[in-house]
Amino acid sequence: MRFRDRLLSETRESISHSGRCALPEEGLPEPLARLWDDVHRAVEESCRRFGETGDIQSGIEYLRKRYVSEKLDGPPRFDSESVRLAYAVSYHPAHAFAYLHLLMRRGLGQVIFGDLVSPPKVLVLGAGVGAETLASLRWMSAVETRLVAGSRFVLVDRAAWETTRASVLAPTVRELWTQHKFVFDEVTSDLSSQQGLDFLREECGHADVIFCPSVISEMISEHSQNQMMEVIHETINRRAKLVLIDHKDPEFEHVSRQWARRFTVLSDGATPGVIIPQPTAWVRSHLLDGANHRIPTKSYPMAWSVLKAR
Numbered sequence: 001m002r003f004r005d006r007l008l009s010e011t012r013e014s015i016s017h018s019g020r021c022a023l024p025e026e027g028l029p030e031p032l033a034r035l036w037d038d039v040h041r042a043v044e045e046s047c048r049r050f051g052e053t054g055d056i057q058s059g060i061e062y063l064r065k066r067y068v069s070e071k072l073d074g075p076p077r078f079d080s081e082s083v084r085l086a087y088a089v090s091y092h093p094a095h096a097f098a099y100l101h102l103l104m105r106r107g108l109g110q111v112i113f114g115d116l117v118s119p120p121k122v123l124v125l126g127a128g129v130g131a132e133t134l135a136s137l138r139w140m141s142a143v144e145t146r147l148v149a150g151s152r153f154v155l156v157d158r159a160a161w162e163t164t165r166a167s168v169l170a171p172t173v174r175e176l177w178t179q180h181k182f183v184f185d186e187v188t189s190d191l192s193s194q195q196g197l198d199f200l201r202e203e204c205g206h207a208d209v210i211f212c213p214s215v216i217s218e219m220i221s222e223h224s225q226n227q228m229m230e231v232i233h234e235t236i237n238r239r240a241k242l243v244l245i246d247h248k249d250p251e252f253e254h255v256s257r258q259w260a261r262r263f264t265v266l267s268d269g270a271t272p273g274v275i276i277p278q279p280t281a282w283v284r285s286h287l288l289d290g291a292n293h294r295i296p297t298k299s300y301p302m303a304w305s306v307l308k309a310r
């Protein structure tokens with residue numbers, strides 16, 4: 001079943017069961033508060049439904065440790081639902097929040113989407129649950145509503161995130177989807193493999209926006225980012241934007257600067273830390289409880305480059 005069909009069928013149940021959780025912080029701008037509320041309601045409901053909180057806790061510990069030793073041991077693998085849900089609760093909300101923060105408060109939304117005359121086709125490389133997709137949809141629906149209906153998001157990842165997205169992402173975008181019909185496609189493909197690079201070669205030229213959200217840092221530890229970037233550089237549409245966005249990290253910033261020399265830079269920058277609101281009480285008492293590295297994220301230092309072909 002295509003994502004948008006599952007989106008409708010699976011979210012009815014989840015939303016009616018869960019109700020609305022309290023907004024995490026007073027005074028947050030509406031789109032950020034909505035995103036935080038939506039994402040937590042969906043994550044909490046998905047974890048409760050999965051049931052095995054011990055497995056999700058182990059997944060969070062695995063991810064926390066693996067990201068610390070990523071450069072030595074390689075990035076984590078997302079082969080099991082418990083690890084994917086662990087990511088959904090411990091990284092996805094903070095990423096979605098940080099991306100939307102940058103779109104709104106650092107003007108990246110206007111840089112990326114502001115000059116588009118029609119709804120974009122967005123290619124997301126290393127999409128995971130789809131934090132950047134949520135943030136982009138929230139930004140577009142708040143600021144450039146005309147771009148939402150008819151837009152198309154192609155979520156590419158080497159791990160099979162479909163089930164996780166159906167429970168975590170679908171409820172949060174359902175409301176938007178029923179108002180403005182946009183399209184999701186999901187592709188499972190390893191972008192360091194020949195097959196993945198061939199797929200990219202075919203798709204890149206059709207995209208208006210190519211997002212690389214927190215994937216380059218993972219590829220750097222496997223030394224596979226250059227091939228992917230080379231294909232993007234060869235095939236990107238002249239009007240398209242390439243968005244490299246990741247945790248602020250010297251290696252990511254170095255790779256980002258290297259690639260920036262071959263493109264026109266529309267925006268680049270870094271922020272010492274986007275302050276992340278606290279998760280819900282249930283998530284804090286069952287999953288991000290502070291024990292064994294299961295510590296909630298408080299702040300994300302982020303870096304980005306928005307590039308265009310020369």
Ligand SMILES: C[S@@+](CC[C@H](N)C(=O)[O-])C[C@H]1O[C@@H](n2cnc3c(N)ncnc32)[C@H](O)[C@@H]1O
Nearest residue numbers: 095126127128131157158190191192213214215
């Ligand atoms: C840190 S997660 C980022 C997920 C999401 N974009 C976000 O910001 O929360 C990185 C994702 O990149 C994917 N990934 C890493 N290397 C990849 C590759 N060679 N090809 C495709 N996906 C890859 C991983 O499976 C993972 O889902």
